[in-house]
Amino acid sequence: MLQHLITQAEDLRMVPTDHDQLTIAVEKIREELQALPEGADIARARVLARWTGIGLLSLGHHDDARVFLRQALDLAEASGNSRAVIATQLNLGDAYRYAGEAENADVFYRRALDGARGQHPELVDFALQHLGKHLMEQGSLAPARAHLQEALRLRTTKGDAGLIESTQAAVDRVELLISHASADTPASEDGAAEAAQWSRRWTSWLQSRTTVWTSARWEEGFPALRDAVRDLTAHERVHPHHLRDQSFPVELLVGMAEEAEKALATDGYLHNGKWNAAVGEAANRFAGQVDLAAVVARSTGLEVDQPHNGVYIAYLEEGQFLDFHLDEFGFGEANLILCLKHDRLTAAAAVSCTVFINADGYRECDLAPGDCVVFDGALTPHGRTPLGVGERVILACFGFRARDQAPRTVNQLPPVPR
Known part of the structure; x- marks a missing residue:
């Protein structure tokens, strides 16, 4: 719905490709959500609430994003859509992570991973990716690398080039951080990244x-x-x-x-x-x-x-x-x-x-x-x-x-x- 207006920055967080266009698009989705009559299709309301939250998160409005993502999560749970529950938990984890609330983020990421492993194996790579990036930001580099490499193996099997590229970027980043952490003397980012890629x-x-x-x-x-x-x-x-x-x-x-x-x-x-x-x-x-x-x-x-x-x-x-x-x-x-x-x-x-x-x-x-x-x-x-x-x-x-x-x-x- 908004994928074409959102990309990843160097820190692997979501940002707008065009701030103004994304702002306009999010406002249109929010207006459609607010205009839904009482008793309208719960699935449509959930999708609109979730994408409003994702868009606001990408624009940097973390508190507002959480309001809509929680609404989407409630709707997913009420309808019994376990797949949507997992996807929205990952988005809420991002909303807390971007706001600096690591403990809350960790709770949502791990719930999502447990749910994916138990009910929706096709979502395990997504849960591993989100949790891996969270652990990387918290400095837990070895577990982060393990989660991201497992995600990369799963995505390589899927054969989706876009997903593989996204996870490879995260793996490259954690390898770079590990290389820096293990070095006695500072190394340039370019040199460390080149060495990791060579290996x-x-x-x-x-x-x-x-x-x-x-x-x-x-x-x-x-x-x-x-x-x-x-x-x-x-x-x-x-x-x-x-x-x-x-x-x-x-x-x-x-x-x-x-x-x-x-x-x-x-x-x-x-x-x-x-x-x-x-x-x-x-x-x-x-x-x-x-x-x-x-x-x-x-x-x-x-x-x-x-x-x-x-x-x-x-x-x-x-x-x-x-x-x-x-x-x-x-x-x-x-x-x-x-x-x-x-x-x-x-x-x-x-x-x-x-x-x-x-x-x-x-x-x-x-x-x-x-x-x-x-x-x-x-x-x-x-x-x-x-x-x-x-x-x-x-x-x-x-x-x-x-x-x-x-x-x-x-x-x-x-x-x-x-």
């Missing part, structure tokens, strides 16, 4: 040509990948090293495993098909007491600072996997994945492994508890093969920055193949 495009290119899901697909795809991967991994500062028998103190590993289980259960979020959660005191204590920087340096020859970030990762269900991808630059020049738990059936024919691609082919690392693997996640395509029956894997991943080396930039690295 994402490489990941898309890899996943369009191969997968960890079946070895047959991998074998078929590798000849076409070989030269590109060779050019990419030639820039690695760390080649994958599977480290066994590190003699890490058992009590520290147990403490970290317990912390991971609790964090994943209470604050875990789904990202790229796996569960993630922020590390806490136990992981920080482990990194300091065992001197993880020295572990990386001894195994790779690269001098690094102590880890500047970390995350718990879990694969908990049969069939869960992580397809080949590159990590974002902000995670560091070296990554260390430490296995905290790997439950498996004794009689299983195959087990899930951490996997890498390099110029020579495909390498699997079956990590037992206490084992770790060190690699350059920004330049080494990596993933995890699917879990079998009865498998459960919990990992800790740490990122390290190299000492006394100029930071690498996208201009120094191979462009994504066409």
